[in-house]
Amino acid sequence: MTALISSSLVQNRTQELTIYCKAWQVRNGKRFTKTAFVLDWDNQTICCPNQITLPFNVGGKVQFPKNICATCPKRERCTTSKTGRSVSIHPDELLFSELQQRQLTPAGRAKLRERVAVEHSLSHMGRWQGDQARYVGSRKNLFDLRRTAVVHNLHVLAKIFTQTTAQFAISS
Numbered sequence: 001m002t003a004l005i006s007s008s009l010v011q012n013r014t015q016e017l018t019i020y021c022k023a024w025q026v027r028n029g030k031r032f033t034k035t036a037f038v039l040d041w042d043n044q045t046i047c048c049p050n051q052i053t054l055p056f057n058v059g060g061k062v063q064f065p066k067n068i069c070a071t072c073p074k075r076e077r078c079t080t081s082k083t084g085r086s087v088s089i090h091p092d093e094l095l096f097s098e099l100q101q102r103q104l105t106p107a108g109r110a111k112l113r114e115r116v117a118v119e120h121s122l123s124h125m126g127r128w129q130g131d132q133a134r135y136v137g138s139r140k141n142l143f144d145l146r147r148t149a150v151v152h153n154l155h156v157l158a159k160i161f162t163q164t165t166a167q168f169a170i171s172s
Contacts, residue, residue: 010095020111022100032078041094046087050074059091101152125152 022027026033029162038047038055046062047053050072056062069075079085090096102108125148133141 018102019095019099020102020108020115021099022112023096023103026100030077031080032074034087035100039089039093039097046089048085049078056087056089058089058093061086061088120153121156124155125149128152 013019026035032049034126036049039045040047044056044058045053046056048064050066051067051147052072054062054064063086064084066082066084069079069081072078103112128151129144129148134144135141
């Protein structure tokens with residue numbers, strides 16, 4: 001996802017172009033995730049759940065002072081680090097937050113559901129092909145990809161055919 005997100009087509013898009021892409025799920029175990037921190041893009045500050053505000057640089061890391069974190073009443077839910085909580089700000093963090101907000105809307109969820117069939121097909125093909133090129137040379141590997149796509153399409157057709165046959169037998 002990052003390679004596609006960081007492409008010049010995405011970075012230099014106009015305001016009219018809306019990107020629908022599932023954002024990475026933010027995890028941090030049972031502790032506060034990055035989404036619990038408020039990023040103020042205009043002032044380039046980050047505010048923790050305990051309302052401590054620090055400046056940030058895009059592409060950098062914000063390190064909350066250990067003395068503030070040590071006395072914080074929300075420390076148990078935030079960090080176990082003795083040096084204080086740190087939060088990394090990805091260069092595309094603003095786009096990631098935009099994608100996360102968009103996928104929470106009904107229209108965003110509907111747009112993402114349109115891709116499910118395609119993503120499942122690509123996943124099946126990737127699982128069959130593996131994560132490494134089988135042959136030397138792009139021509140042979142392109143042929144292998146097309147062969148795998150044909151086999152996948154035959155599996156889909158066989159499934160449709162057996163379902164149609166079963167429905168025909170039931171209705172007869």
